[in-house]
Amino acid sequence: MATSHPNSFGAAATLTSGGKTVKYFSLPALDGKNGIDLKKLPYSLKVLLENLLRLEDGVTVTADDIEFLAKWDAEAEPSREIAYMPARVLMQDFTGVPAIVDLAAMRDAMKLLGGDPQKINPLQPAELVIDHSVQVDEYGAANAYDLNAALEFQRNRERYAFLKWGQTAFHNFSAVPPGMGICHQVNLEYLARVVFTKEEADGSIVAYPDTLVGTDSHTTMVNGLAVLGWGVGGIEAEAAMLGQPVSMLVPQVVGFKLTGKLREGATATDLVLTVTEMLRKLGVVGKFVEFYGPGIAELPLADRATIANMAPEYGATCGLFPVDKETLNYLRLTGRSEEQIELAEAYYRAQGMFHTSDAAEAEYSTTLQLDLSTVEPSVAGPKRPQDRVLLSETPASFAKQLPTLQGPNANKAAARQMVRWEGEGGHASLTGDVTSSEGAPAPVAPQEVTVQITTHDSGHTGGQEVVAPANSVKERFGVDPDKYLSDGSIVIAAITSCTNTSNPYVMMAAGLLAKKAVEAGLTTPPWVKTSLAPGSRVVTDYYTRAGLLQYLDALRFQVVGYGCTTCIGNSGPLPTDVSKSIEENSLVAVSVLSGNRNFEGRISPEVRANYLMSPPLVVAYALAGHISHDFNTESLGKGKDGNDVFLRDIWPTQKEVSDAVHQCIDSEMFLTQYAKVSDGDANWQQLKFPLGDTYGWEGDSTYIRKAPYFDGMPATPAPVEEIKAARVLAVLGDSVTTDHISPAGSIKQNGPAGKYLAENGVKPADFNSYGSRRGNHEVMVRGTFANVRLRNKLAPGTEGGVTRLLPEGEGMSIYDASVEYAKRGTPLAILAGKEYGSGSSRDWAAKGPRLLGIKFVIAESYERIHRSNLVGMGILPLQFLEGQNVESLGLTGEEIFEVVGLKAMLDAKFADGKIVSVIAESSEGKTTEFSATVRIDTPQEILYYQHGGILQYVLRQLAGKA
Template identity: 45%
Template sequence: MFVDYNEPQTERVYSSYLELDLAEVEPCISGPKRPHDRVPLKEMKSDWHACLDNKVGFKGFAVPKEQQDKVVKFDFHGQPAEIKHGSVVIAAITSCTNTSNPSVMLGAGLVAKKACELGLQVKPWVKTSLAPGSGVVTKYLLQSGLQEYLNEQGFHLVGYGCTTCIGNSGDLDESVSAAITENDVVAAAVLSGNRNFEGRVHPLTRANYLASPPLVVAYALAGTVDIDFEKEPIGVGKDGKEVYFRDIWPSTEEIAQVVQCSVLPDMFKSTYEAITKGNPMWNQLTVPEASLYSWDPKSTYIHEPPYFKDMTMSPPGPHAVKNAYCLLNFGDSITTDHISPAGSIHKDSPAAKYLLDRGVDRKDFNSYGSRRGNDEIMARGTFANIRIVNKFLNGEVGPKTIHVPTGEKLYVFDAAMKYKSEGHDTIVLAVLFLGNRNTDYDVFVCFQGVKAVIAKSFERIHRSNLVGMGIIPLCFKAGEDADSLGLTGHERYNIELPTNLSEIRPGQDVTVTTDNGKSFTCILRFDTEVELAYFNHGGILPYVIRCLAHN
């Protein structure tokens, strides 16, 4: 940032610039559990082995040394197959963003073409798919003749929109699933999507890497992320010679030439013109003439949310938290997908029970992301990530917690409902409570009756979502957290707040006490007067409705 102090102070001229040395740009992927964990491609093999060694966390799987090289052999529809830690079982070209880039999409097609010509083939047990963000992509892939090579490698068009990135890739083959689960294999997915949080892409892929579309094809061909593309061959070609990454990677000139010949203006014009015409199924929908939406009580996809039930025109005012139990005690870096997963609905989960009770077959469960219009599903899906780590469970991973009064181990939703039925408030303890973007699902925390979250730090958007739902966000003082204060989560918590809104200030100190005599000070993370107004109204939605009604 440059500031010109020669200008009058009220008319300073600002200009920002970024210097980028293109010689230092290198190919990278991200993973295995977060989008921002960048791994240079040349370091991928060493990083992978470090992840196997590291303790369980965002960069670790804690696989014992003596088990890291084990090979699991199984029968795949009558032919011999094998997987090991790092084997790629899902490879997906999918995203609403980077699949709109003709260079990378045609580059993926060229990788597939070169591989076909050299005799390389993706193993049949790798689940492959192509789901671009626009129908234009199909037109220029067909125009270029590259779609046939993608098809040959298994990257058939499955649709346009959210697929693997949000857990909509479907089940793995039963033989593959069994090989993974019965042998505790850390299987991998490589996708060109935007998110790779634990449990999101697929329940059985504990390692998930984000890559460009051409790299997705390359890793599908290699069949593993445990490879050094610079030194190790991807496979053996039809002439019996080893094929390397450099043999299938297209040059910039090759890609530019195909783009020039295949990406035509009329493709965009004709595709986008058709948007306004709809399609036969959409056009046949009947639209009620009533001014209000007619809720179908039998629908398991769209359900009337409880935001405005029993709402009065007078704000309820600020509320304290009295004798609250701790619903969950988290450690470091809780992401959006830990809070509210968007992926598949586990067969034994509370959401699955809800659907089965309403006559929905397991094959039609779909995903949390597809059913986010139903608050009953999403409330049951909150904190339902199969990889969630709750300190109450002493190392056990999964979506359960301890109902403190009885000591019962329950699904988080069931425990939350038990607390509500008993008339108890609940809170959540955490170290770093992160939204990590895509935080529209965070709002469902309120449906479980959580009244406050006490954490060492909040991601910006997640904090504001909690505020918007009337949940109190509190930050520990610098240098303190639940562990340093000796909090186990088995205590009952009191958060003292004035009942008069005028006595509450953004960022003020708040005293928290427990039933076992502990007392500590937190920072109230209502950061603006407007946020205090939301809290006074019980959330942003009641606030908006009351404002509209008064106008």
């Protein structure tokens, strides 16, 4: 507690916990002063209020800011900016590597500006969990984990060495090595404090709420533990690490009242899909969501975390639960010290923030209510997490969606006969064409098939092709010819992602279902790629104690890694025969996963339909093999006794699940695993890395390259230039996500990024993923807007990262066009529809466009994080006026654009409004002039934009040049 603190409200106080006295800033001290009444203030805003109260300095945070927030008007539109300083920053390696690359480049730039490189250092604790680099290359085998881990280190040596350098070079920075778990689950089970403590210069200890921002949008999962945090772009997180406050508008808060109790057969996943659908329908972008009501007491903390995790899917900044007895129980279960638990209770009770059954209800901007007993088994898909479908209606829903999912050659599609045999010395795959009448919903089994048998043994391949009557195939080859791939066949079934692997109830349900399935004699079809990627090693500990791991193994759900795999596109390659069948017949293959994201092109470029669901349903669908399976009327197969086995026969009861959880999980598991979480395996321990205050960049590295954002940067910013003679690089529709914009997934050999790597001596087998190469801007800029499902209206009839160079009209890749425009000195723009930039908080969704030369975007609306990231990279976000869009204004994207009046507006800090004129001139000389809103939302963002970006602003400030 600094002695210079104004303490305008006399809130400085002390409390005793565990025999120790700690300082804190008391919220109850505000009650009754200047008409302040905190009884109705939402829990989440009390966290923000404490932040302002503690950080009051008369400049960044004033007494007026504190009073304004304390007297929050629930119905007011957000208009007042506050400076919020989170206690810490959380990163995963995909987003963390470029953040550390930027910090390393800032140290180099600081030297050039005559400053001290050591000033470039995290001022707030920065914690990075390496969890996004493991890929499901091997699966369905006992050694799958070891093989995937070995491949991970082989591919990522440069990145990991760089992160180990960062651990030694930067103070206040720590990294959890690969193979330890998923970022958000490690945060929930280990990193989160609930109450934070900090030693002041005078040796005293000050206590305050644990808060954070994270470079992954699912940072919100820790909201289930009553820790306020949300996802930001890497650039905003870097600024927070460097002591810059997060500038934010005081939000509206939506109250979500929960009553009742989940009924038999419904899971936390079904609940969160229902909540997501309800909140998306309401519209909560840019708002806080806060859960309250008697139903909270019925939800174990793991269920709360599942709901909180998907805040980005329902569009909210956060989805917060309060501190209560269940919070303390979870801290105890996960091995937190009694001293920490006692302080958490004492602190939140002293602040009037400890939730009890008789707690008064806060006042909210809007409220929703859900009776938990009405929740039904559901899935979400095939393209968006908010598109919930009742399990019973999934077959009909898929049939309805099918025409929108099919590719350009769908009319030529026939089903593909495909079975596999596993045996000694490798495996054989059998495929054959299956004839079907055009438009038939399912293929007709053939009378005769062409059989291709391919054997793989010790890396050698051999094969033969024979024509055989279908009814003789089983006898001759030992495989069943009555299996085939068709539209709707499930080719990926993955228990993955922090959303559900952090929840032992749904995980135990999956294990118990697997046990009953195996005991009944069921197996998974050979074309389903199955995988289990737990969020922490504790999961396999309790599976082992419960005796369930062997049954998951029997269904080929072996552990493939401890990290974020299928949910982010690290699903790995499909078996060759499956890929061939999909490609040759233009099939709409399906993935089912227990994750939180199912956007187009995300899971696998070969899979066109993706469904989110609970872990036990993932197992059920893996057994069924087809998304159109009707669990009510169709059996999962014949049991050992020859009778049909239905899902209802093997679905575990709530009591069975609850008993398994309580009998097989204890705090000792968490203490044991997290005691060694920083050690890493032998690969990590033996990894060599450079030393020094500044990084020794490897000139030939294709993984880590010095960030270019500070090249040629003057000590003081040049005046903002007006945007003239701009060309449009892409015209995009609604719901273009950061997955469409930011490079993700595998790198295609014939794309700009693949060509760059090949030119630099990298073999296609070693391309790795875009995520693993996020520290190399040369790769990333070439993969920006390269998603295979991107539809650019400037290049009609195409999919992928292509455009037309204007005015010539020549078709080419978006990257190649940007290079040509750069030669001409032409600034670039993007035209888009609603919800531009929804999805993960990917900094490269803003960095990539910046490096392509994009100066501004005009969209109908933006997702919160992406809009902020655009400003943070010096890109101007403009918004069409209500009711206007590309179509209504008659724009084609072939016009030349000019933005009028921006400089004067910024200089006046929007004193005269935020509406600029945009002039679009067609090749025929026709002029269309329209107005657009400047979406630079805070005074701090004006400074960022004027400096060319947030990093440039921070660097100049630290160098004493701003």
